[in-house]
Amino acid sequence: MASIKPTPDLRPARINALGEFAASIAHEVKQPLAAVTLNAQACLHWLEQDPPRVDQARTALRVVLEASTAASAMLRSLHGMACQAAPQRQPLVVNDVVRDVLQLLRGELRQQCITVTESYAPDYQLRADRVQLMQVLMNLILNAIEAARDLHDRARTLALHTSLADDGLRISVADNGVGIAPALAERIFDPLFSTKPGGTGMGLAICRTIVQSHGGRIWSEPGQPHGTVFHLSFKEYTLWTPSRS
Incomplete structure (x- = not known):
């Protein structure tokens, strides 16, 4: 039987x-x-x-x-x-999305006395889900704000850049906080893993899922001389040209 x-x-x-x-x-x-x-x-x-x-x-x-x-x-x-639904992709200008996220977070940046520097490549566009790309950038900027909270020996700064690199169109978010310990750097994108007390460990995991669903890549590296730099890279992009009415 x-x-x-x-x-x-x-x-x-x-x-x-x-x-x-x-x-x-x-x-x-x-x-x-x-x-x-x-x-x-x-x-x-x-x-x-x-x-x-x-x-x-x-x-x-x-x-x-x-x-x-x-x-x-x-x-x-x-x-x-x-529900594993496909992203709602449409052509969007990356620089505009970065500026929109900054506008939402201006109050928090002012409260934390963080000086923001921005530099932008020409207006390139991606076919991307606008809300999801904003989620990623908001997470990265909030992490940068969090990294600066305990800084008292130097000015708090946040640098945002868009640029063209060998691996495609890049968006970079750099803080000058305490940085991430090398032993933890490989785990920061794992679900439910957090380097912050009380953190959910979901922010960077969500970021990776979104970026990969758009055919992109996300990674971090130590900042110089302080902090952490997060990069997003997308291979498929086009130069935006204004439509003529």
Whole structure:
């Protein structure tokens, strides 16, 4: 008589997957919601001035709208990734995406007294999911902000660059924080691994999944003389030319 094999219990795996998904949601929407709060407070501050600073309040409200829209879009993106849906790719100018993410995070960068330097290649475009590319850049910039929090012996800086390299169109995010220990550098993209106390270990894992789904590559290297540099590289790109009406 043939033996009957026990049915494997899939519940632990499902619970783990659900936990990872919940951690992903918490990680991804945290900063857009913080931007909503920060700029709503700023708006109230400007309106309470005598006379009210209407232009500044209007600017803060625009960021509130952009951040809330970004949070909703990121939730849809995470749901799509969980369901293994294909990215919603369209032609987009990389430099514009970088600037849009910086705009969302300006308040946090100012709060942490971080000086930002930017340099851009000519306007090249990718066929990419805009929300997902913004997720990646937001994660990397937030990591750079986190790396600068404990700096007291030097100015806090963040450098953003787009450039052409031998391996394609690059986006680079460099901080001047304490850096990543060499023994941990190989593990930072692993799910649920974090070098930060209280970190979810999902941010960089999500970044790698998104970049690879776009045919790209992501990696880190030590900054000089301090900090860490993260690079994204995409082989397929085109020079953007404005359409003529």
